[in-house]
Amino acid sequence: MPFTIHGLPVSQGIAIGHVHLVSHAMLEVNHYHVAAKYLPEEVERLNEAVATVQGELVGLKAAATAGQPHSEVGAFVDLQLMMLGDPMLIDGARTLIAERRCNAEWALVQQMEMVVEQFEQIEDPYLRERKADVVQVIERIVKVLLGHPGHLPPKRRDGLGTIIVAHDLSPADTIGFRDHNIGGFVTDVGGPTSHTAIVARSLRIPAVVGLHHIRQLVEEDELLIIDGTRGVVIVAPDERIVEEYRLRRSELELERSKLNRLKDTPATTLDGEDVKMLANIEGPKDLNQVKAVNADGVGLYRTEFLFIGRDSLPDEDEQYEAYRTVLKSLAGKPVTIRTFDVGADKALNGVSARFEPNPALGLRAIRYSLAEPQMFLTQLRALLRASVHGKLRIMIPMLAHAHEIDQSLQLIAKAKAELDAEGLKYDPRVEIGGMIEVPAAALALGMFIRRLSFLSIGTNDLIQYTLAIDRSDEAVVHLYDPLHPAVLKLIAGTIQAGARFGLPVSVCGEMAGDPAYTLLLLGMGLRNFSMHPGHILEIKQQVLRADLNELAPRVQRILKMDEQAKVRDAVMRLAG
Structure with missing residues (x-):
């Protein structure tokens, strides 16, 4: 008899296939004496x-x-x-x-x-x-x-894929699924921002996690349906349910093909307001995805992925080549490059290790950069040299103090002076902006507005720090709520302050790529969305259907609410 289990949706799509159980008990090993x-x-x-x-x-x-x-x-x-x-x-x-x-x-x-x-x-x-x-x-x-390498089953003759069911999966395991006709996976543990969830999204494998006891509830080769959009897993579905989900899957595929028609359509609201659709990238290899959806530029280039997981740090020339490639490829479209956001979970090899009892609140992002001025100066020189190949904007992460901006600007001035002395060209008009990721920054915007040319709201960390919860901790992930009234007030206040002083503001966290929040952000006044390239056309479709004259007063009423349940209901009605 079919039954349904609800978990955390981490990678969209629908998968129908047969269960393959992945063992988690391999670490219970025998102990014996060796001569x-x-x-x-x-x-x-x-x-x-x-x-x-x-x-x-x-x-x-x-x-x-x-x-x-x-x-x-x-x-x-x-x-x-x-x-x-x-x-x-x-x-x-x-x-x-x-x-x-x-x-x-x-x-x-x-x-x-x-x-x-x-x-x-x-x-x-x-x-x-x-x-x-x-x-x-x-x-x-x-x-x-x-002698148990854990080989995956061969491709099935019935045309259905394999659904991996495990207590937990490593990112390496998930990557290995790509060549084995894996339809999707479900796990007992995990959260939406876990490494494995991110890998699943990048490989477009439907996935649901945080199901607690799924591995004990299903059997090898049992039929399973995963709805990675709604976080639903259906065990032993009958033919009627299977047909229903086959139809839903076809509808999703048709919807995706329709979205492709919007590639060259400007993102303009019904009342004629232009909205920028920008992409988040990790490096030059993401450029084809950016071009495939004809993004208006790059709103967030995460440079730390040039640094992580290597025995030596990239030198100035290697960084310059990476930045130059992206700028040249986008032919004059704006490219916002964030200086490296390391520390906490993004550890660097090749630099002095520091023990921190609470690194998420420790030496990370701009704090790390200012503590390693030579490393920071090398990156700034590479960025400035690359600026002659396109429209570069430099963005500083995790700002909380005016002196962090002042010290960063001093190092940028030093980098320019060194390049001048060496006769190397750069664009002297490069704009410098900052990320609003901690409540202190959102509540004291004046000192940033006076010093910077643009702002970008990193909603992932802003929500985490505002609500004092770790979004990767399964025990408290249910408290991670973008619609908490305090979070919405910080986001809206930042957008409105930018508009008041003529400073462009973008949102580059997960909220920007979630269609459930598009109308809410538009009603707050947001005109620059930055997200994974795969989400751009879906968000553009939302923009094309929006009437800001009708949206703005409704959103203002939502911002006055102080009960999360009421906010959620109002946002759901807003999204239709």
Whole structure:
């Protein structure tokens, strides 16, 4: 008999297929004694397993970065490759084998548990994500040692795909789905901003997470339907339900094909107001996606993905080439490049490590840049040199203090002076802007408006910091609410202040790419949306149907509400 389970929708689309259960119990290994003469062989067995996993990850990265990937995907694999070289993990296991004369699997799991225990002593969400990466890497090695590599089933003859059901999945696992006719996946744990969810969206695999006990409720080869838009999973559907979802899937595909017709249509409201549709990118490899939807430019270029997951930092010339490629390719359209937003969950190799008990509130983004002025100056020089190839705008992340802007502007002036002395060209009119991501910035906009040329609201962090919750923590993810009255007041206040002083304001967080919030943001006065390229045409369609004269007064009434339930109902009515 069919039954339905509700979870967190993290990757849109509908998938119909048969269950393939992925084991999560591989870390429950036997412990046995190894004779002294066989210890070198046991260490070598571990070395070979590590080498095998390393080869798998390198292959997965190559597959993930071919075509049109999110470069974020490659960064996730790089992170796990770095962990394979962590002496605390692998060398520690080798030492245990020798000292305790034990088998490799047991030594590896013991060492992993010791490292995980260190993570658990620090109650920080971003470090918890790193803990999960450690477990996932060790699980891959243990599977090789036990001879259970976890191969996926062959392509089915009935034309239906395979639905992966697991307690949790690593980003590397998710990347491997692309070549195996995987229709979608569901997991017990996870949230909408987890690494695996981001990979699923980039590969366009429907997914629902946070289902708690899904793996215990389904059987191997059982029929399953995933609605990745609504967060619904239907177990053992009858033919009538399957036909209904096949129809919905066809309708979604038809809707996508219709949206493609809007590619060259200007985003103009019914009452003639022009709206800019900008793209968020991680690097030059995303350019084809930007061009495919004819975006009005780039509203957020996340440069930190040039830095993460490598043994050495990119030098000035390497950065210059990446920035130049994007600017030249977009032929005069504006490109807003954010200076690197590192720290917290975005750790850098090759720079001095700092222990922080709460890195999300620590040395990250512009704070990190100002603490590493030479690294920051190198990036600023590369950006300015690239500015002669297009319309560059430089954006500073996570501002909270006037002195952060002043110090940044001083370093920009220094970079210009150095380029002048060396006879290198740059555009002296490059605009400098800032991101509004913390409540302090949204509540004290005057000091930013006086110093900057534009603002961009990073709603992901603004919501997180305003509500004091971690959006990646499953225990509190239900409290992450873009429609909280305090959040809406901060967003609307920033947009209105920008309009009052003639300063362009954009939104580049997840809210900008969610059609449920498009009319709300338009009614607040937003005229610059920046999002993943895949969402642009859907948001443009919303803009084309909007009448601002009718929207604005309705949104003003919503902003006066102080009950979340009433706000949500009003926004749903607004969206129709």
